[in-house]
Amino acid sequence: MIHQSKEPGLLPTALVIANDLKVQRCDVLIHNTKRMCTANLIVTNHEAQSFPSCSLAKDDSEAYKDHCKPQRLEFDRVLCDVPCSGDGTLRKSHDLWRKWSSSMGNEFHLLQVNIAMRGIALLKVGGRMVYSTCSMNPVENEAVVAELLRRSGSSVELLDVSTELRELVRRPGLGTWKVNDRGSWFQTHEDVPDSRKNVILPSMFPSSTSIHESHKVYNSFDVNSEYNVPFSRNFNIEDTNNVNCDTGGISSSNSAQSLDSKFPLHRCMRIVPHDQDGGAFFIAVIHKLSLLNENQVIKVRKTENLLSKNRTVKLQEQCQHRIVSEVLDDNKLLDEQTKLSVANQTSKDDNLTEVKMASDVEYSQTESGDRSRRMDKLDYQHKWKGIDPVLFFKDEAVIKNIVSFFGIEESFSLEGHLVTRSTDNARRIYYVSKAVQDILELNIQVGEQIKIASLGVKMFERHRSKDGCSCAYRLSYEGLSLLFPYMRKRILHASPVDFQHLLQYRTINFARFADARFGEEAASMMPGCCVVVLREGYQIADSIASDPSPIAIVCWRGRATMNVLVSPADRKELLEYRFGIKAFKVEDEKSNKNIDALAEESL
Numbered sequence: 325m326i327h328q329s330k331e332p333g334l335l336p337t338a339l340v341i342a343n344d345l346k347v348q349r350c351d352v353l354i355h356n357t358k359r360m361c362t363a364n365l366i367v368t369n370h371e372a373q374s375f376p377s378c379s380l381a382k383d384d385s386e387a388y389k390d391h392c393k394p395q396r397l398e399f400d401r402v403l404c405d406v407p408c409s410g411d412g413t414l415r416k417s418h419d420l421w422r423k424w425s426s427s428m429g430n431e432f433h434l435l436q437v438n439i440a441m442r443g444i445a446l447l448k449v450g451g452r453m454v455y456s457t458c459s460m461n462p463v464e465n466e467a468v469v470a471e472l473l474r475r476s477g478s479s480v481e482l483l484d485v486s487t488e489l490r491e492l493v494r495r496p497g498l499g500t501w502k503v504n505d506r507g508s509w510f511q512t513h514e515d516v517p518d519s520r521k522n523v524i525l526p527s528m529f530p531s532s533t534s535i536h537e538s539h540k541v542y543n544s545f546d547v548n549s550e551y552n553v554p555f556s557r558n559f560n561i562e563d564t565n566n567v568n569c570d571t572g573g574i575s576s577s578n579s580a581q582s583l584d585s586k587f588p589l590h591r592c593m594r595i596v597p598h599d600q601d602g603g604a605f606f607i608a609v610i611h612k613l614s615l616l617n618e619n620q621v622i623k624v625r626k627t628e629n630l631l632s633k634n635r636t637v638k639l640q641e642q643c644q645h646r647i648v649s650e651v652l653d654d655n656k657l658l659d660e661q662t663k664l665s666v667a668n669q670t671s672k673d674d675n676l677t678e679v680k681m682a683s684d685v686e687y688s689q690t691e692s693g694d695r696s697r698r699m700d701k702l703d704y705q706h707k708w709k710g711i712d713p714v715l716f717f718k719d720e721a722v723i724k725n726i727v728s729f730f731g732i733e734e735s736f737s738l739e740g741h742l743v744t745r746s747t748d749n750a751r752r753i754y755y756v757s758k759a760v761q762d763i764l765e766l767n768i769q770v771g772e773q774i775k776i777a778s779l780g781v782k783m784f785e786r787h788r789s790k791d792g793c794s795c796a797y798r799l800s801y802e803g804l805s806l807l808f809p810y811m812r813k814r815i816l817h818a819s820p821v822d823f824q825h826l827l828q829y830r831t832i833n834f835a836r837f838a839d840a841r842f843g844e845e846a847a848s849m850m851p852g853c854c855v856v857v858l859r860e861g862y863q864i865a866d867s868i869a870s871d872p873s874p875i876a877i878v879c880w881r882g883r884a885t886m887n888v889l890v891s892p893a894d895r896k897e898l899l900e901y902r903f904g905i906k907a908f909k910v911e912d913e914k915s916n917k918n919i920d921a922l923a924e925e926s927l
């Protein structure tokens with residue numbers, strides 16, 4: 325999607341930031357996105373509910389005056405695919421049958437609200453946020469959306485997207501539900517025993533008007549029947565009598581007026597397993613109409629902040645195997661928070677609450693604010709323990725050498741686009757797009773608030789060849805599709821049979837190529853890294869006939885051999901999907917070795 329409708333070699337102007345709290349999940353994300361070879365992606369490792377906004381202080385920076393550069397992190401689109409009880413995956417997650425209890429949904433509720441509120445805060449005015457879960461529990465779904473609408477007031481609206489993606493069979497969101505706690509069902513927060521009132525929150529109930537208010541019960545009815553209301557497959561949400569329609573905040577239900585949510589929650593989408601033979605999902609699309617401000621958000625009781633703090637800690641303990649110790653140093657938000665707490669000791673703006681709920685978890689505000697400003701290398705190591713720093717690679721001599729060795733055209737600027745993660749010898753150099761570059765600069769200006777697990781695309785790697793190669797870096801296969809359209813040197817064209825043999829056998833002696841001319845060309849090239857391209861005009865697989873980009877691989881021209889510097893998995897994929905050769909066995913005794921090992925072996 326990031327590169328949708330872009331010509332090969334052209335970079336999109338936008339970027340995607342993908343975040344997960346769990347390091348292992350970040351690793352999976354990095355692995356899965358690697359094959360996209362995109363320079364427009366940053367993977368971060370944060371608590372989403374305290375995701376930094378990287379706001380430049382007005383008085384603090386020259387950069388603040390440069391309006392061509394971002395002044396804070398703002399997103400056109402936010403997807404909050406939040407942690408949830410996962411009961412929508414019961415069909416495939418058999419383990420869950422033993423673990424599941426109704427309290428799971430209750431425990432996630434506040435964390436979900438906090439994450440989504442942070443999403444709204446980071447959204448641009450006019451932007452859209454999708455809130456999604458793989459749960460069927462209204463406490464994790466409609467109740468969260470209602471609370472977002474409640475807290476954000478007129479700053480957001482819940483969109484009716486019933487005309488989009490028509491082929492997706494969906495059901496409307498619920499307008500009313502009960503909350504279960506330890507086997508008892510409750511219709512309002514008032515019904516909840518005092519001892520459980522700080523666990524079962526008012527916002528979990530459809531009738532809640534604010535986070536700390538509860539309502540009288542006027543009618544008694546079986547809310548669970550709502551689950552069983554039959555909906556037609558092509559359900560028109562605005563026509564139904566079974567759900568509340570948007571009536572300016574007044575419920576249209578006759579039987580239980582005061583128990584229904586006053587929000588148009590039928591605009592949410594419920595995907596149920598038996599409609600499409602899949603899992604259950606909940607999706608809501610929120611449109612930001614104006615900035616969140618103090619008057620629009622609802623005041624939250626101090627005790628509830630404390631409650632959320634304890635609950636957040638508990639949930640995080642449950643949710644993650646490893647919490648990377650971090651200092652929340654979103655200075656601006658914390659500063660605002662401090663100022664406001666002085667101005668108003670008894671109530672708190674929800675904007676701040678959303679920050680506080682997360683930031684409270686481990687750190688005191690004053691400590692974190694001061695620390696980030698004074699950050700040196702040691703601080704950095706402490707702060708982002710286990711995460712390498714991101715450094716712009718600025719060694720002009722090396723860059724010039726790379727440019728001249730591979731004949732990289734001027735229009736593909738490397739200046740400001742190269743970063744490395746190692747402080748000493750820049751073993752790997754990554755290429756980042758202009759959009760990512762801007763965000764990195766902003767992040768540096770605000771004291772490196774974003775904890776970056778991975779970014780850009782690996783483009784160059786230092787090698788240790790003694791073949792007399794004049795360039796210290798070789799190309800990385802991951803970055804090839806981006807760079808290749810701008811390369812003018814170190815390119816050879818192979819016939820399909822030689823290309824196929826290279827993919828299969830990895831190392832071929834110059835004299836053994838089927839096309840003797842190709843062998844001669846390879847032999848006459850200076851030693852070092854090169855690119856071998858499948859010669860044009862040959863029959864290629866149907867699957868790639870529509871893809872105009874050339875099929876190319878990174879190789880090393882050694883003393884007497886041509887060696888492929890592409891991992892066994894990528895070679896197999898090339899053979900199967902790009903080259904149309906199925907069941908072709910690449911030699912796999914080295915499949916467990918990474919490409920660095922392969923490269924060094926070839927040199």
Ligand SMILES: C[S@@+](CC[C@H](N)C(=O)[O-])C[C@H]1O[C@@H](n2cnc3c(N)ncnc32)[C@H](O)[C@@H]1O
Nearest residue numbers: 343344345346349370371372373405406407643
């Ligand atoms: C429903 S999954 C999202 C899956 C994701 N869309 C994907 O395709 O990989 C929820 C994710 O939230 C992460 N998570 C849990 N608590 C979090 C938090 N406080 N902040 C950010 N991520 C969190 C979990 O590690 C989990 O991977």
